[in-house]
Amino acid sequence: MGIGDLREMASIVIEIDNLVYAYPDGRQALKGVSLTVQEGEKVAITGPNGAGKSTLFLHLNGILNGDGMVRVMGMEVMDGHLGAIRARVGLVFQDPDDQLFSPTVFEDVAFGPLHTGLPEGEVRRRVRWALAQVSMEGFEERMPHHLSLGERKRIAIATVLSMDPAILVLDEPTSGLDPRSRRSLIQLLRELPQTMLVASHDMRLVRDLCPRTVILDEGRIVADGQTDRLLTDAELLERHGLERP
Amino acid sequence: MKHAFLDQYSYRDSLVHRLDPRVKLVATLAFILAVTATPPTAWPAFSVLLIMVLGIIWAAHLSLMVGLRRSLIVIPFTVVVALSIPFTTAGEPLFRAHLFSWPLTITDQGLLLFWAIVLRAWLSVLAAGLLTATTHFVELLRAMKSLGVPKAMVSVISFMYRYIFVLVDEAMRLAVARDSRSADPDGQGGGTLLWRAQVLGGMIGTLFLRSYERSERIYAAMLSRGFAGEIRTLEDTSLRQKDVLTLAAFLTLLVAVEVVTHIYRLGIGDWGLGI
Numbered sequence: 001m002g003i004g005d006l007r008e009m010a011s012i013v014i015e016i017d018n019l020v021y022a023y024p025d026g027r028q029a030l031k032g033v034s035l036t037v038q039e040g041e042k043v044a045i046t047g048p049n050g051a052g053k054s055t056l057f058l059h060l061n062g063i064l065n066g067d068g069m070v071r072v073m074g075m076e077v078m079d080g081h082l083g084a085i086r087a088r089v090g091l092v093f094q095d096p097d098d099q100l101f102s103p104t105v106f107e108d109v110a111f112g113p114l115h116t117g118l119p120e121g122e123v124r125r126r127v128r129w130a131l132a133q134v135s136m137e138g139f140e141e142r143m144p145h146h147l148s149l150g151e152r153k154r155i156a157i158a159t160v161l162s163m164d165p166a167i168l169v170l171d172e173p174t175s176g177l178d179p180r181s182r183r184s185l186i187q188l189l190r191e192l193p194q195t196m197l198v199a200s201h202d203m204r205l206v207r208d209l210c211p212r213t214v215i216l217d218e219g220r221i222v223a224d225g226q227t228d229r230l231l232t233d234a235e236l237l238e239r240h241g242l243e244r245p
Numbered sequence: 246m247k248h249a250f251l252d253q254y255s256y257r258d259s260l261v262h263r264l265d266p267r268v269k270l271v272a273t274l275a276f277i278l279a280v281t282a283t284p285p286t287a288w289p290a291f292s293v294l295l296i297m298v299l300g301i302i303w304a305a306h307l308s309l310m311v312g313l314r315r316s317l318i319v320i321p322f323t324v325v326v327a328l329s330i331p332f333t334t335a336g337e338p339l340f341r342a343h344l345f346s347w348p349l350t351i352t353d354q355g356l357l358l359f360w361a362i363v364l365r366a367w368l369s370v371l372a373a374g375l376l377t378a379t380t381h382f383v384e385l386l387r388a389m390k391s392l393g394v395p396k397a398m399v400s401v402i403s404f405m406y407r408y409i410f411v412l413v414d415e416a417m418r419l420a421v422a423r424d425s426r427s428a429d430p431d432g433q434g435g436g437t438l439l440w441r442a443q444v445l446g447g448m449i450g451t452l453f454l455r456s457y458e459r460s461e462r463i464y465a466a467m468l469s470r471g472f473a474g475e476i477r478t479l480e481d482t483s484l485r486q487k488d489v490l491t492l493a494a495f496l497t498l499l500v501a502v503e504v505v506t507h508i509y510r511l512g513i514g515d516w517g518l519g520i
Binding site for chain 1: 382383386403404406407408410411459462463465466467468469470471472473477478479480
């Protein structure tokens with residue numbers, strides 16, 4: 001093993017090897033997925049509905065446990081490491097009404113830091129910082145049901161930023177947004193420094209945000225490469241229920 | 246945003262709105278306790294209690310009419326629950342009738358007790374309504390937490406508050422979807438009552454399933470952010486002196502009303518009913 005290999009090993013943040021998962025009803029969601037993500041990469045995971053994107057994401061912090069190996073920041077995703085892994089992987093769900101479960105924005109953004117055991121002063125500092133990151137300063141006392149979808153999507157991202165994660169995992173971050181909120185959300189995601197995995201059908205989001213694209217179909221990775229190259233392959237996109245941006 | 250009616254008053258500003266929510270919660274519970282402890286025929290005591298609530302409603306810049314109208318919602322429920330009391334309490338018969346061969350007798354004591362129960366329920370609801378109209382729900386949750394209500398219970402109420410809005414929206418969408426497809430071109434449609442009941446049943450089932458699935462996603466979102474079975478929250482701020490004094494004054498007034506009432510009743514003998 002040469003020096004170059006070692007350097008590459010050190011910067012690998014997600015390593016998935018032959019991951020297989022079947023739902024309790026027997027339906028196969030993942031049929032042997034292998035994927036490696038380097039630190040700082042922004043990777044789009046795309047594919048038709050039911051391809052297994054969300055299922056794959058739920059394996060990254062141990063909500064689901066399939067057969068095969070998943071390593072995050074060098075730690076295998078298993079019982080002893082779940083606390084540490086969940087502090088490093090910020091998972092943002094598609095529907096902000098699932099992500100925002102507290103009566104106020106402050107309590108929601110503070111939930112992660114509080115449950116990782118940070119002291120009060122640090123929790124408050126993190127909440128302010130995370131809301132500033134998504135340009136939602138001053139929304140602390142607002143209630144999620146009084147916010148627009150675009151605002152709720154931003155707050156949902158703040159709820160994981162407050163945990164200072166190394167990896168952001170976002171499920172359909174732009175779904176349901178009008179063009180203006182969509183553009184500003186993409187701009188926000190471009191500016192965040194974290195390693196990012198983004199599940200989406202929004203091919204313009206994929207083009208504008210992620211240099212690398214992985215196409216998942218029927219629980220298998222069918223393509224993995226540079227976004228520029230994959231998005232010009234109309235035949236490949238067509239075959240997997242996608243379209244060019 | 247079709248659910249703004251659910252907390253439209255708690256954003257206003259007044260002396261009552263600015264009171265510490267813990268003070269308001271304790272005061273309301275004490276008030277309800279006092280209402281319950283007041284003997285059925287102690288009309289002066291009931292009058293004082295009613296004047297107290299109405300005074301606070303006025304001080305909170307809320308509409309007396311709206312408050313009274315909304316509190317009346319409790320009357321039908323109480324009447325149904327208390328309906329048997331006039332017939333089953335011992336006392337001087339006022340009215341006799343036969344339901345088929347069943348003798349029914351209304352007694353004076355029974356009627357008084359019935360009236361007292363309706364009055365108590367109404368006063369209690371008036372006070373509880375005043376509390377929710379002047380205190381934001383989020384503050385009420387914080388008050389419960391810092392007064393030692395178990396965290397699990399506060400969380401359940403908190404989830405209920407957070408998701409009642411999502412549920413109301415979902416239910417309204419279902420109703421709109423049904424109405425959109427309930428065409429009636431010749432004025433003969435509408436279906437039988439049974440059929441419509443089945444449609445409604447299906448909608449309720451759908452709503453339940455959606456909520457159940459949502460609860461699983463919410464739980465996953467909680468786990469993802471480090472939840473490990475114990476809910477943690479920040480500590481609350483301490484009470485201001487003004488709040489403590491207000492609460493003390495209010496409780497003193499309540500105790501005074503009750504003490505005077507009970508002493509008076511003991512002195513007269515059978516002023517109350519001993520209930």
